[in-house]
Amino acid sequence: MKFSFPREWCIEMAREENGYPVSAGTLDSISTKNDASMSCAVEDVDNMRVAFGRFIQMIRRKRGYSHEQLADNADVDVVELKNIEKSSSCFPAPRTVYQLAKIFNLDSKKLLQLAGLTKKRDVEIENGALAFAANSESIGSLTPEEVEILETFVAVLAEKR
Amino acid sequence: MATKKTMTLNLTPEEMEVLEGLSAKKELSKTAVLRMALRFYQLIDVRFEQGQKLYFEDDEKKEKAELIFI
Amino acid sequence: MTTESFPICLLHKPTDTIVDAVLQTSIEEAQLEDWRNLWVPAREEGIKRCVSTKQIECIPQSYRWKWDKKIAYYDGILAKRTFSVVCNDRTEGLMLVTTPAFALEESQKGKPLVYVDFLETAPWNINGFLGQGEYRGVGSVLLRAAVLLSLQEEYQGRIGLQSLPDAEAFYSRLQMRDLGLEHSKEGLRYFEMTPIEANAFLTRGGRYEI
Numbered sequence: 001m002k003f004s005f006p007r008e009w010c011i012e013m014a015r016e017e018n019g020y021p022v023s024a025g026t027l028d029s030i031s032t033k034n035d036a037s038m039s040c041a042v043e044d045v046d047n048m049r050v051a052f053g054r055f056i057q058m059i060r061r062k063r064g065y066s067h068e069q070l071a072d073n074a075d076v077d078v079v080e081l082k083n084i085e086k087s088s089s090c091f092p093a094p095r096t097v098y099q100l101a102k103i104f105n106l107d108s109k110k111l112l113q114l115a116g117l118t119k120k121r122d123v124e125i126e127n128g129a130l131a132f133a134a135n136s137e138s139i140g141s142l143t144p145e146e147v148e149i150l151e152t153f154v155a156v157l158a159e160k161r
Numbered sequence: 162m163a164t165k166k167t168m169t170l171n172l173t174p175e176e177m178e179v180l181e182g183l184s185a186k187k188e189l190s191k192t193a194v195l196r197m198a199l200r201f202y203q204l205i206d207v208r209f210e211q212g213q214k215l216y217f218e219d220d221e222k223k224e225k226a227e228l229i230f231i
Numbered sequence: 232m233t234t235e236s237f238p239i240c241l242l243h244k245p246t247d248t249i250v251d252a253v254l255q256t257s258i259e260e261a262q263l264e265d266w267r268n269l270w271v272p273a274r275e276e277g278i279k280r281c282v283s284t285k286q287i288e289c290i291p292q293s294y295r296w297k298w299d300k301k302i303a304y305y306d307g308i309l310a311k312r313t314f315s316v317v318c319n320d321r322t323e324g325l326m327l328v329t330t331p332a333f334a335l336e337e338s339q340k341g342k343p344l345v346y347v348d349f350l351e352t353a354p355w356n357i358n359g360f361l362g363q364g365e366y367r368g369v370g371s372v373l374l375r376a377a378v379l380l381s382l383q384e385e386y387q388g389r390i391g392l393q394s395l396p397d398a399e400a401f402y403s404r405l406q407m408r409d410l411g412l413e414h415s416k417e418g419l420r421y422f423e424m425t426p427i428e429a430n431a432f433l434t435r436g437g438r439y440e441i
Contacts, residue, residue, distance in 0.1 A: 003256075004379075004440070005375060007249075011242065013375075014366075014367040016371075019356065019358025019359075019364030020357075020400065021357055021401065022350065023352070023395045024350040025349035025392075025395065187343055189343065193384065197343065203309050
């Protein structure tokens with residue numbers, strides 16, 4: 001059998017496609033596992049996302065919320081909340097970050113920065129995020145050390161200027 | 162596509178019955194079923210040689226049974 | 232696997248002209264070189280630009296894919312097939328598929344399909360990432376190749392894929408069945424095309440031949 005791509009078909013589809021994203025596939029653990037060769041730009045985006053996801057997960061557990069309870073109380077989508085915690089490929093919607101900041105009584109601008117949604121670079125938050133990501137595990141119940149790390153970081157994020 | 166080669170395959174009646182059953186179930190010709198089987202077998206064989214394992218997991222009992230190739 | 236090339240055409244958006252290109256039934260070293268030397272730097276540039284202009288949401292969600300690793304991992308595996316779109320000697324799109332995987336959609340359950348593991352267009356073709364995007368139609372052509380492969384394999388045009396969140400609109404518009412989030416651990420929606428939708432996609436409702 002021959003593959004055929006009628007010219008008019010290609011043109012019609014191209015016009016409808018309109019340049020919007022068409023990517024299909026998963027997070028891709030094969031090509032990125034233990035991979036030290038990721039560029040700085042990609043790593044920056046990654047680190048922020050991972051720190052944000054872990055932070056939300058830990059603060060949720062500390063407050064004793066289930067995913068559903070937090071989603072309900074903060075009026076955010078439970079699937080998006082779970083995705084944020086898993087640091088999956090999605091970036092959170094700014095509204096979700098605002099809602100989460102509100103419910104946890106944090107500075108929304110700082111939380112947006114942690115989520116990678118703002119231009120303003122704050123060294124304190126970035127260093128805090130890196131230390132947090134390096135010292136926290138995402139599973140199991142919180143150890144006293146984790147509680148301490150979390151609280152230090154919450155203090156940085158809660159300080160409204 | 163590349164030129165295809167033809168071969169004769171000797172199967173027992175039981176094997177043929179299974180092949181025909183799969184062929185009907187998957188809505189494929191017998192050749193397509195065998196081609197599919199070969200792809201699976203090769204993938205498993207390559208990964209096995211690389212030291213990976215293949216498991217069947219029972220969703221309800223949460224049991225895992227390792228599929229062993231010798 | 233012998234590589235074949237089929238003529239296609241793309242829309243060059245900046246000049247609004249139709250240009251000839253090819254769909255290749257493989258990803259060769261030349262494509263991986265383009266990926267390394269052109270796609271990766273362009274992606275870096277785009278990410279930096281998005282970060283500096285606060286538009287993180289414009290970063291394509293495939294921003295960490297590494298095609299060289301994917302291709303090396305599946306080298307020589309019969310169940311994996313690769314495709315690429317090349318225009319003026321430059322790689323514009325890449326796709327990796329599995330034959331077979333099996334349908335989950337109720338009416339097709341257990342029947343074989345072509346599963347699109349990864350499909351991506353070059354960073355400069357994405358509207359809103361590096362400008363308005365250069366070539367249009369790359370994704371559609373790759374998807375057509377997946378459906379044609381499905382027909383060739385006797386899978387009746389069935390295909391399945393997990394859409395990245397920002398591409399859901401594209402796959403929904405093609406009338407693919409949205410089977411929701413429960414088939415993926417990563418919170419991605421799983422879409423399937425049944426033989427009926429595959430036929431409608433290829434012929435655009437009977438207006439074109441397959």
